[in-house]
Amino acid sequence: MKNDLEIKGKIIWLLRDSKEGYISGESISKKLGFSRAYLWKYISELRDDGYSIDAEPHKGYSLRSSPDKLFDFEVKRLLRTQTIGKNGLYYYSKISSTNDTAYALAEEGVKDGAVVIAEVQTGGKGRLGRKWVSPPGGLYFSLVLRPGLPLKDVQSVTLLAASAVSRSILNVTGVRTGIKWPNDVFFKDKKICGILTEVKAHPDKLDYLILGVGVNVNTPVSKLPAMSTSIKDVANYSTDRRALLSDILFEFEARYNELKDKGFGRLREECKKYSILLGNKVKITLHDRIIEGIAEDIDEIGALVVAGANGKKQRIFSGDVELCRM
Numbered sequence: 001m002k003n004d005l006e007i008k009g010k011i012i013w014l015l016r017d018s019k020e021g022y023i024s025g026e027s028i029s030k031k032l033g034f035s036r037a038y039l040w041k042y043i044s045e046l047r048d049d050g051y052s053i054d055a056e057p058h059k060g061y062s063l064r065s066s067p068d069k070l071f072d073f074e075v076k077r078l079l080r081t082q083t084i085g086k087n088g089l090y091y092y093s094k095i096s097s098t099n100d101t102a103y104a105l106a107e108e109g110v111k112d113g114a115v116v117i118a119e120v121q122t123g124g125k126g127r128l129g130r131k132w133v134s135p136p137g138g139l140y141f142s143l144v145l146r147p148g149l150p151l152k153d154v155q156s157v158t159l160l161a162a163s164a165v166s167r168s169i170l171n172v173t174g175v176r177t178g179i180k181w182p183n184d185v186f187f188k189d190k191k192i193c194g195i196l197t198e199v200k201a202h203p204d205k206l207d208y209l210i211l212g213v214g215v216n217v218n219t220p221v222s223k224l225p226a227m228s229t230s231i232k233d234v235a236n237y238s239t240d241r242r243a244l245l246s247d248i249l250f251e252f253e254a255r256y257n258e259l260k261d262k263g264f265g266r267l268r269e270e271c272k273k274y275s276i277l278l279g280n281k282v283k284i285t286l287h288d289r290i291i292e293g294i295a296e297d298i299d300e301i302g303a304l305v306v307a308g309a310n311g312k313k314q315r316i317f318s319g320d321v322e323l324c325r326m
């Protein structure tokens, strides 16, 4: 028998498709090829999942409302991508870290574009060994990418993902955000999204990369660390996380394909346009020193170009960047 999520998805489609709002149990059982007893089991599981399903004698079942959950069958129906999310979509209500699960799946050989989604993470990871607080209401997902690009292009993948998230937040919610090199999306001076890119590489060749994205969508600010915010907090309304996820994947795929086909040129200009750092004073903490200066450019491989007080320019490849208000 097919897996449970797939069957539940089919039941939900039949309920949504039903004319006059009702469909008989007999008709669902017949269409899906299992007994009424099985149907009962699935209907009661769907109710436990948060779907409100009415049962009326002589009329059948009717779907009244659906929960705000990222079940794979709900996300799949919204996908507008060619490969991202189409080469495997793995849903978890709770896991330690979508990046770790995506990594394990990549080791097992899943294809380019597989996506791991979780409602909640118990061990969400941020950059530089930090934690990523992942309560209900946020969007936590990781992509397995096998771009066949050299290792030096990893930075540009992270940056174009930040552009895609920023663009999608605008598309879906109307909230205007900016990107903070190398991996954050900010609303004013507060963080709304973080991206963690992890790679498996041989000395000269990228095997795969795991691109993990965490967006504070409907998360109450009281659950978030200081200097963070959520879309709900700034917009004052809740966002459909499924619509946002599907739009992020769509915007990401367009840029990812462009990077592979045409290089970073136009994407670099977009990153510069969205950047909240360029033209501003920044303080960058590297493992062995601190650099202060004006963020001047994002170069052709995605490095940040900073001009120090003496005018000397430095290219920064990673580090913790603080925006200093002048």
Ligand code: BTN
Pocket (backbone or CB within 6 Å): 096, 097, 098, 099, 100, 121, 123, 124, 125, 126, 127, 128, 130, 132, 139, 140, 141, 142, 183, 184, 193, 194, 195, 196, 212, 213, 214, 215
């Ligand atoms: C950062 O800002 O330091 C990066 C945060 C990245 C968080 C996301 S949530 C989904 C994925 N799984 C993780 O454990 N981390 C990333």
